[in-house]
Amino acid sequence: MVMIREFEEAVHEEFSAGGIPGFVHLYAGEEASGVGICMHLNDDDYIASTHRGHGHCLAKDCDEHAMMLEIFGKKDGLCGGKGGSMHIADLSKGMMGANGIVGGGPPLICGAALTAKTLKTGGVAVAFVGDGASNQGTVFESYNLAKVLNLPAIFVVEDNGYAEATSSKYSVAGSQVNRGKGFDIPSVEVDGSDFFAVWEAAREAVERARAGGGPSLIHSRVLRYYGHFEGDAMTYRPGDEVSKYRAEKDPLMLFRRRVTEAGLLESGDLDEIERKTKDRIAQCVVEAKAAPQPTEADLLTDVYISY
Amino acid sequence: MAKKSYRQAISEALRQEMERDHRVIVMGEDVAGGAGAAGEQDAWGGPLGVTKGLLPQFGRERVIDTPITESGFIGAAVGAAATGLRPVADLMFVDFMGVCFDQIFNQAAKFKYMFGGKATTPVVIRTMYGAGFRAASQHSQCLYNIFTHIPGLKVALPSNPYEAKGLMIQAIRDDDPVIFFEHKAMYDMEGEVPDEAYAIPFGQANVTREGDDATIIAFGRMVNFANDVADKLSKEGISCTVVDPRTTSPLDTETILETAAETGRVVVVDEAHPRCNMATDVSALICQEAFDKLKAPIKMVTAPHAPVPFSAALEDLYIPSMDKIEAAVRAVTGKSH
Numbered sequence: 001m002v003m004i005r006e007f008e009e010a011v012h013e014e015f016s017a018g019g020i021p022g023f024v025h026l027y028a029g030e031e032a033s034g035v036g037i038c039m040h041l042n043d044d045d046y047i048a049s050t051h052r053g054h055g056h057c058l059a060k061d062c063d064e065h066a067m068m069l070e071i072f073g074k075k076d077g078l079c080g081g082k083g084g085s086m087h088i089a090d091l092s093k094g095m096m097g098a099n100g101i102v103g104g105g106p107p108l109i110c111g112a113a114l115t116a117k118t119l120k121t122g123g124v125a126v127a128f129v130g131d132g133a134s135n136q137g138t139v140f141e142s143y144n145l146a147k148v149l150n151l152p153a154i155f156v157v158e159d160n161g162y163a164e165a166t167s168s169k170y171s172v173a174g175s176q177v178n179r180g181k182g183f184d185i186p187s188v189e190v191d192g193s194d195f196f197a198v199w200e201a202a203r204e205a206v207e208r209a210r211a212g213g214g215p216s217l218i219h220s221r222v223l224r225y226y227g228h229f230e231g232d233a234m235t236y237r238p239g240d241e242v243s244k245y246r247a248e249k250d251p252l253m254l255f256r257r258r259v260t261e262a263g264l265l266e267s268g269d270l271d272e273i274e275r276k277t278k279d280r281i282a283q284c285v286v287e288a289k290a291a292p293q294p295t296e297a298d299l300l301t302d303v304y305i306s307y
Numbered sequence: 308m309a310k311k312s313y314r315q316a317i318s319e320a321l322r323q324e325m326e327r328d329h330r331v332i333v334m335g336e337d338v339a340g341g342a343g344a345a346g347e348q349d350a351w352g353g354p355l356g357v358t359k360g361l362l363p364q365f366g367r368e369r370v371i372d373t374p375i376t377e378s379g380f381i382g383a384a385v386g387a388a389a390t391g392l393r394p395v396a397d398l399m400f401v402d403f404m405g406v407c408f409d410q411i412f413n414q415a416a417k418f419k420y421m422f423g424g425k426a427t428t429p430v431v432i433r434t435m436y437g438a439g440f441r442a443a444s445q446h447s448q449c450l451y452n453i454f455t456h457i458p459g460l461k462v463a464l465p466s467n468p469y470e471a472k473g474l475m476i477q478a479i480r481d482d483d484p485v486i487f488f489e490h491k492a493m494y495d496m497e498g499e500v501p502d503e504a505y506a507i508p509f510g511q512a513n514v515t516r517e518g519d520d521a522t523i524i525a526f527g528r529m530v531n532f533a534n535d536v537a538d539k540l541s542k543e544g545i546s547c548t549v550v551d552p553r554t555t556s557p558l559d560t561e562t563i564l565e566t567a568a569e570t571g572r573v574v575v576v577d578e579a580h581p582r583c584n585m586a587t588d589v590s591a592l593i594c595q596e597a598f599d600k601l602k603a604p605i606k607m608v609t610a611p612h613a614p615v616p617f618s619a620a621l622e623d624l625y626i627p628s629m630d631k632i633e634a635a636v637r638a639v640t641g642k643s644h
Contacts, residue, residue, distance in 0.1 A: 046390055080423030089422040096389060097422065101413050107382020108414060114383055115390040118332060118368060125386075138409075141379030148374060302424035303458050304483040305510070305557040 001031040001195070001252055002274050004055040006281040007064060008226075011054070011071060011085075014285060015230040021073055024085045027055030029225035029242075032251035033158050034059040036198025037126060037218070040206040046094045046112035046125040048105030050158070052224075053098025056128055057088050060095045068284040074291040081294045082302070094123075103136025105129060106155060110142050113151035113209075124152040124209040131172055132163025134179070143183040143215070152209035154202070155180070155217045158192060160224035165236045180217030192220035193251045196258065223249055308499040316468035316500045317357050317433075317489065320475035321395060323504045325365055328393060331479055333358055334371040334384055335397025335433075342372035353397060355435070355494055377407035381432065385415040385484070388430035393479060398434040401450045401488065415484040416459030427482040431475075437528055437578055438615045438626050439492035447615035447622075449579035451527070454486045455555040455588075461485040461509055462556040466530035468498040470553060473507030480506060490528040510557030514566065518546030520640050522566045525576035526552065526585050529627060533576055536632045545642055555585055560592055567593045571602035572639040576632055581609040606635040 008028035015024050027034065030052070038047065038059035049056040057067055062078060070077030071085050078088055089097035096112065099105045109127035116123035129139055134157050146153040157176045161168050180187030186208065190197045198220060205216035223245040227234045234242075259265040311319070325331045339362040340351025352359025362370045373380035377398065384396035398404060404411065411432065418426040438447040454462045461483055465471035471489070478485040515530065516537045525533035530551040537547040548566045552559055567573045573593055577586035586607040593605060608627045616622050637643050 046386075048386075078423065079421060079425070082423055083421045087417075087421045089418075089426065091389065091422065091426050096386070097418070099414075101409055104382075104409065104414060107379050107410055108386030108389070110379065110383035111386020111388070111392075111394075112390040114371075114387045115392045118387075118392060119330070121391075125390075138378045138382065141374075141376035142382075144374055145376065145379045145383060149371065302420045304419065304461060305458075 001035050001255065002277045003064060004028070004031045004034070004058050005252060006277045007054060007058060007067070010281045010285050012226060012230065019289060020071055022084055024071070024230040025051040025228065026226040026230065027052045029245060029251070030158060030160060030192060030222040031055060032195035032255065033156070033192035033198055033220045033222050034128070036195050037156055037202040039199060040202050041094065041124070041126065043092070043094050044121055044123045046096050046109065046123065048096045048109045048127050049098045050105065050128055050130050050133065051086055051098065051100065051102070052130070053088055054085070057090070057095055057098070060093050062088070062090045062093050062095055064281065065284045065287065068288040069291050072288040072291065073293070074288060075294040075298065076291055080298065103129065103133040103138040106139050106142035109153055110145050110151055113146065113153040114149065116152050117149070122210055124154060124206055126154045126156060128156045128158055130163065131157060131159040131161070131168035134176060135171060143180065143185060143217070146215035147183045147185055150212070150214040153215040154205045154209060155215065157217065157219045158222050159219060160222045162224065162228065162236070164228045176217070176219035185215050185217050187217035187219065189219040189221065192222035193249045193254055195251060195255050308501060310497045311468050311500040312494065313468045313471050313489070313496045314355065314357050314494040316472040317475055318360065319500070320472045320479070320504070321358065322361060322364065324476060324479040325361065325369065327504070330391065330393045331395065332369045332371060332387075332392055333361055333395050333397070334373055334380060336373060336375050336399055338397050339367070339370045339372050342367070354399065355491065357489070357494070358397070377403055378410055381407040382410035382414065384430050384432070385410055385428060388415070388428045388484070389418060389426055393429045395431040395433060395479060398432050400446050401434040401436045402445050402448050404434070404450065411454075411460070411484070411486070412457045416457050419483070420459060428484050429482045431478045431485045431487055433487045433489060435491040436488045437490040437492060438610070438622055441617065441619055441622060442491075443617035444614035451486070451488050451555055452579050452584045455585065459484065460556060461554060462488065463509065463554050464488045464527040465553070466527055466551050467493070467496060468500045470507065470513070470551070472500050473505050474553060476504055477506040477509060481509065488527060493528055507553065509554045510559050511553065512559035512562035513551040513553055514548060514562065515551055516547055516549040518548050518570070520545050520547060520570060520642070521572040521574060521636050522548045522550060522570045523574045523576060523632065523636065524550045524552065524563055524589055526555065527578065529576040529578055532627070532629050532632055536629050536636065540633065540636060545636065545640060547636060563589060564593065564597050568597045568600035571600050573601070573605045574608060574632065574635040574639055575605065576608045576627055578610055578627055580612050581607065582612060584609060603639045603641070606639050608632050608635050
């Protein structure tokens with residue numbers, strides 16, 4: 001969670017400074033959700049992500065250094081500078097990609113779950129979608145397909161309250177949980193700022209999937225600290241919304257309070273993790289800035305056919 | 308060699324590849340047919356029976372009927388391909404691709420490039436195309452041109468049973484996404500097909516006739532029309548080279564340019580609509596690379612720029628006919644009746 005936070009804060013700063021090209025969508029504030037889910041997964045389990053994919057990548061153990069280079073569009077980035085922020089992927093880690101298409105991931109995850117089922121790998125596949133994507137037909141088709149074929153698939157609707165700039169209160173009819181239940185898929189709502197709540201819901205869903213019990217849905221209510229994209233002035237949000245979130249519901253703060261109060265971890269140890277992570281990310285930024293750009297020779301590699 | 312239909316040839320390719328590699332699965336609407344219904348065991352095998360017989364041999368785990376949700380199951384096939392299976396998904400009619408095009412051109416086609424070469428997507432999407440079935444506007448289009456336009460897709464257009472088996476086997480063994488176009492009016496066409504498995508490499512055109520007077524480059528079902536025209540004209544002493552590119556992506560530009568240059572007179576036959584199709588593409592290629600070898604303007608024979616009509620009388624006029632191809636050859640060669 002700390003890694004995601006530091007990574008996103010650094011990307012936010014670098015984008016503001018003009019060093020990062022293109023579109024960037026930050027995950028800061030939603031850390032407990034991605035981490036609470038992905039802690040149950042290993043490299044043989046797959047996830048498909050959203051526009052807001054950095055957090056999912058890191059939670060799935062993608063290399064932060066290669067990710068930073070990718071976001072800067074550099075040759076040695078995780079995807080050779082050809083994917084960028086919106087398409088970061090690492091299949092070797094079971095990360096099937098952030099997706100530039102809203103609702104693009106759930107059908108792909110049905111496929112990954114079908115592979116797991118057919119080859120009997122014991123793997124599960126998780127589709128993260130936002131509240132915006134939850135209205136796409138692909139998502140409903142995937143609920144249906146996953147249920148009909150009894151696939152080890154988990155759908156996580158990360159609802160940060162806004163589909164771009166449009167409130168989910170306006171754009172989502174009914175409830176996410178009822179949508180899942182409509183397909184006879186076990187569906188729960190969790191406070192996505194609460195790592196332990198997410199972790200527990202995910203444990204159940206993952207166990208069910210691995211045991212052949214079919215798909216699950218988790219409606220994770222999360223908070224988005226930044227705009228839909230970097231540079232978004234967020235004119236649609238009340239002025240104090242983010243500051244209130246940060247003061248009252250910050251997932252890192254909630255986690256720290258819970259584990260120190262329970263005597264599980266020392267505050268000083270957590271400080272040390274934060275300091276080290278900050279340094280590591282700062283180093284990644286320095287290296288990403290200095291890293292070489294791809295060249296013309298890279299333009300036509302990895303197309304299947306060149307003319 | 309045994310005579311087999313186009314339908315049998317494709318079915319045999321699927322069966323042999325499923326026997327060879329347990330990762331090959333078949334999925335789509337009614338590919339078995341009757342899932343959950345009383346007549347479940349090997350009911351349909353697709354609306355035209357191409358996959359009939361696969362269910363009893365391979366079971367429901369590998370012959371998977373899906374709901375009629377093309378975005379969902381085509382996307383699932385793409386996801387399964389990216390994670391270790393080799394799915395052959397049936398899009399049934401290419402006309403239905405509108406609702407799942409995103410999964411094909413934004414996902415399947417881009418994974419390898421977008422992910423820095425670290426992904427393969429060995430999915431085959433079978434689909435029916437073409438007019439002649441009285442199936443009207445929403446079940447008769449060609450549309451292979453659209454897929455050909457997208458980098459990251461391979462597009463196969465088998466013109467007879469032999470080609471169908473060899474190209475399908477290649478498609479399944481290929482590590483990249485392949486859109487496999489089957490002309491619905493050819494399923495009963497018979498031809499010699501070896502029993503053993505064989506793959507026809509992509510991007511290698513087949514020269515089906517050789518001649519000196521004109522080169523006819525034709526696609527898919529139109530290759531057969533072109534062959535018949537060439538046979539007919541040869542009796543009058545007009546000899547034609549006929550080129551079947553087999554795949555529109557990759558396209559064998561070398562053979563096309565060579566054969567065009569040899570005769571200097573070119574007719575391109577494409578069942579698709581006339582704008583931005585394979586005929587215009589190939590004509591532009593020849594004009595760019597071999598203009599100095601041309602002895603006459605290139606002629607294109609295509610369908611008109613209209614949806615496919617239902618009326619038999621109209622549909623027959625719609626499809627590029629042998630008469631039109633013959634007229635085009637006569638025009639470029641300057642040899643009238």
